[in-house]
Amino acid sequence: MNRSLRPLLATALIFVLAYALAVLQHPNMLSTRVLGNLLTDNAFLGIAAVGMTFVILSGGIDLSVGAVIGFTTVLVATLIMWLNLHPLLAFGIALAVATTFGAVMGAAIHYLKVPSFIVTLAGMFLARGAASVLSPDSIGISHPFFEAISKSYVLLPGGGRLTVVGMIMVAVFLAAILLAHRTRFGSNVYALGGSETSAALMGVPVARTTIAIYALSSGLSGLAGVVFSMYTSAGYSLNALGVELDAIAAVVIGGTLLTGGYGFVAGTFIGVMLQGLVQTYIVFDGTLSSWWTKIVVGVLLFMFILLQRLVFQAGSRRN
Amino acid sequence: MSRPTIELRPSAQPPVPRPRPIVQFFTRPQVIALALVLAVNWALFPGFFTITWQDGRLFGSLIDVLNRGAPVAILAIGMTAVIATKGVDLSVGAVMAIAGAVAAVMVTSGVSAPIAVLSALAVGLMCGLWNGFLVTILNIQPIIATLVLMVAGRGLAQLITEGYIVTFTDPVLIFIGTGAFLGLPMPVVIALALMLAATFIVRRTALGLLIEAVGVNRSAARFAGLSANGFLLIVYAFAGFCAAVAGLIVAGDIRGADANNAGLWLELDAILAVVIGGTSLLGGRFSIPMAVLGAVIIQAMNTGILISGFSPEFNLVVKSAVIIVILVLQSPISARLMQKRPNRSTSSSTGASE
Numbered sequence: 001m002n003r004s005l006r007p008l009l010a011t012a013l014i015f016v017l018a019y020a021l022a023v024l025q026h027p028n029m030l031s032t033r034v035l036g037n038l039l040t041d042n043a044f045l046g047i048a049a050v051g052m053t054f055v056i057l058s059g060g061i062d063l064s065v066g067a068v069i070g071f072t073t074v075l076v077a078t079l080i081m082w083l084n085l086h087p088l089l090a091f092g093i094a095l096a097v098a099t100t101f102g103a104v105m106g107a108a109i110h111y112l113k114v115p116s117f118i119v120t121l122a123g124m125f126l127a128r129g130a131a132s133v134l135s136p137d138s139i140g141i142s143h144p145f146f147e148a149i150s151k152s153y154v155l156l157p158g159g160g161r162l163t164v165v166g167m168i169m170v171a172v173f174l175a176a177i178l179l180a181h182r183t184r185f186g187s188n189v190y191a192l193g194g195s196e197t198s199a200a201l202m203g204v205p206v207a208r209t210t211i212a213i214y215a216l217s218s219g220l221s222g223l224a225g226v227v228f229s230m231y232t233s234a235g236y237s238l239n240a241l242g243v244e245l246d247a248i249a250a251v252v253i254g255g256t257l258l259t260g261g262y263g264f265v266a267g268t269f270i271g272v273m274l275q276g277l278v279q280t281y282i283v284f285d286g287t288l289s290s291w292w293t294k295i296v297v298g299v300l301l302f303m304f305i306l307l308q309r310l311v312f313q314a315g316s317r318r319n
Numbered sequence: 320m321s322r323p324t325i326e327l328r329p330s331a332q333p334p335v336p337r338p339r340p341i342v343q344f345f346t347r348p349q350v351i352a353l354a355l356v357l358a359v360n361w362a363l364f365p366g367f368f369t370i371t372w373q374d375g376r377l378f379g380s381l382i383d384v385l386n387r388g389a390p391v392a393i394l395a396i397g398m399t400a401v402i403a404t405k406g407v408d409l410s411v412g413a414v415m416a417i418a419g420a421v422a423a424v425m426v427t428s429g430v431s432a433p434i435a436v437l438s439a440l441a442v443g444l445m446c447g448l449w450n451g452f453l454v455t456i457l458n459i460q461p462i463i464a465t466l467v468l469m470v471a472g473r474g475l476a477q478l479i480t481e482g483y484i485v486t487f488t489d490p491v492l493i494f495i496g497t498g499a500f501l502g503l504p505m506p507v508v509i510a511l512a513l514m515l516a517a518t519f520i521v522r523r524t525a526l527g528l529l530i531e532a533v534g535v536n537r538s539a540a541r542f543a544g545l546s547a548n549g550f551l552l553i554v555y556a557f558a559g560f561c562a563a564v565a566g567l568i569v570a571g572d573i574r575g576a577d578a579n580n581a582g583l584w585l586e587l588d589a590i591l592a593v594v595i596g597g598t599s600l601l602g603g604r605f606s607i608p609m610a611v612l613g614a615v616i617i618q619a620m621n622t623g624i625l626i627s628g629f630s631p632e633f634n635l636v637v638k639s640a641v642i643i644v645i646l647v648l649q650s651p652i653s654a655r656l657m658q659k660r661p662n663r664s665t666s667s668s669t670g671a672s673e
Binding site: 061063108111112113114115117118119121122123124125126128129130132133136237245248249252258259289291292293294295297298299301302305306309 | 407457458459460462463464466467468469470471472473474475477478482587590591594600601630632633634635636637638639640642643646647649650651652
């Protein structure tokens with residue numbers, strides 16, 4: 001067993017344990033319905049977190065994720081409802097806009113030598129502002145194709161529903177795992193995260209990779225926004241407020257080091273599922289207020305960071 | 320026989336007259352930016368600079384800018400030292416909520432106001448020490464260590480207020496948020512006092528130098544004999560303290576503790592203010608007055624958009640545009656462009672010390 005996979009295994013184990021504990025308290029949680037809903041409800045977070053994983057693997061951070069999601073929902077709603085475009089065309093345009101936005105941010109980070117924190121912060125303000133300039137109010141989306149997609153699902157054994165939204169999330173994760181571990185781009189990302197100087201000396205095309213990473217992150221946030229608009233059938237500029245922090249939490253819980261260069265996309269998936277599990281548990285419990293979610297996620301985050309610390313310190317001491 | 324003389328070779332050029340400090344101050348990009356923003360505000364609203372004296376205090380748009388910008392300025396004062404050590408504190412907004420909640424709950428359950436204020440400040444200090452503990456003892460990266468409190472802190476604040484917005488009528492707390500002292504609003508007075516005290520401590524003692532040393536190169540500082548852990552604990556505790564002060568002001572302003580919204584996203588504005596003020600996110604040299612200036616610039620922008628009649632949605636777009644402009648100005652590319660101009664001060668840098 002590859003030693004570097006150990007933190008990932010630890011994370012997966014903790015998820016299974018947490019799920020088992022939850023099921024002990026609420027046996028109804030052990031059903032494909034809950035699992036199907038977990039996938040659907042957290043699809044937008046999962047897709048955005050995949051993009052965030054690549055950014056963090058390269059040693060940067062992307063604070064604009066939530067804002068791009070919000071902007072994309074408004075753009076999609078505007079294109080469908082006000083310009084009467086077909087939803088697929090609207091999705092395509094929105095994805096193109098989001099990807100270009102990310103590419104511009106990546107270029108600014110590389111050529112202006114500004115920390116990614118600040119550039120993506122500016123991007124976040126810009127995207128939120130553009131969204132509320134486009135439409136300060138919520139726009140409901142009603143289009144036959146849209147409704148058909150948001151309602152279609154595959155029936156799982158046990159009554160669970162795997163919706164289109166959930167399928168997109170799973171597909172994105174699988175594609176991302178392939179991208180990270182089987183392509184040159186993925187190796188370049190890991191190299192950048194390890195050390196930008198070494199990577200440049202090794203011949204990694206730093207500029208191209210940086211721009212591609214942030215374009216990918218914003219593109220995936222755009223996809224998350226498309227998914228969110230399918231999930232809520234509306235576009236609203238204040239959508240997905242704070243999602244970037246949930247995405248960062250998911251990535252960290254999943255075992256990716258914030259310094260970059262180490263981590264797994266699969267870990268992010270577990271991180272997203274854990275957050276969804278906590279929220280589902282609170283819904284099932286019914287007595288806990290929703291702000292307990294925040295405390296629990298904070299505690300989880302802390303525990304995982306400690307765990308990472310211990311695992312890495314143990315590993316390095318052995319050397 | 321001539322005595323051996325020590326030959327002092329004069330520099331090839333005559334000594335460059337350095338501009339007087341006051342001129343240097345006014346040519347700094349931040350001051351120019353502030354002047355530009357104020358000028359634009361004045362163009363949009365001719366009454367921008369009018370200040371009147373009524374009921375023992377000053378009134379005017381300029382006073383409003385300072386008043387509304389005081390919480391972010393106070394946050395920026397604490398944030399500057401943290402960023403100077405190559406860290407960041409994302410939890411200050413949540414600590415504001417916690418401090419406001421503590422003060423409000425204590426005051427409504429009969430505790431006297433001074434004790435409530437002191438408790439809120441102590442809670443802020445403890446939150447800061449918690450962050451410092453995570454960063455120093457557990458060696459967790461600052462952005463993640465403070466993220467934990469940022470996420471969990473609002474939940475904690477809501478735990479304290481039990482989910483309600485706790486309103487109070489205590490005159491001391493309300494005075495902190497809305498009172499006036501020597502004609503200036505209390506928040507401005509507090510921010511000014513805190514800025515002067517912090518700048519004094521940091522520049523007149525070795526503390527500033529040591530913090531910069533730790534930030535620039537922690538291992539080199541360690542070899543020089545500095546214990547980084549102590550300084551890190553101090554700066555994070557100070558950031559928590561400043562957040563508590565800001566939280567008290569905000570709570571006093573609305574006469575209640577809103578655990579959900581108090582200080583929401585203000586940490587980002589504070590970081591922005593510090594960066595506009597010229598402190599690099601990579602640690603090192605810092606300037607607290609410049610960070611406060613950065614906060615004033617941000618608030619002047621916000622106010623300008625409000626009084627211009629533009630819908631508040633433009634607020635964010637303009638903010639991002641200004642950030643982008645400042646980023647481009649501060650980036651190495653524009654530094655290189657500036658250097659193409661013949662610059663005498665670079666050639667005399669052999670002897671000049673900064």
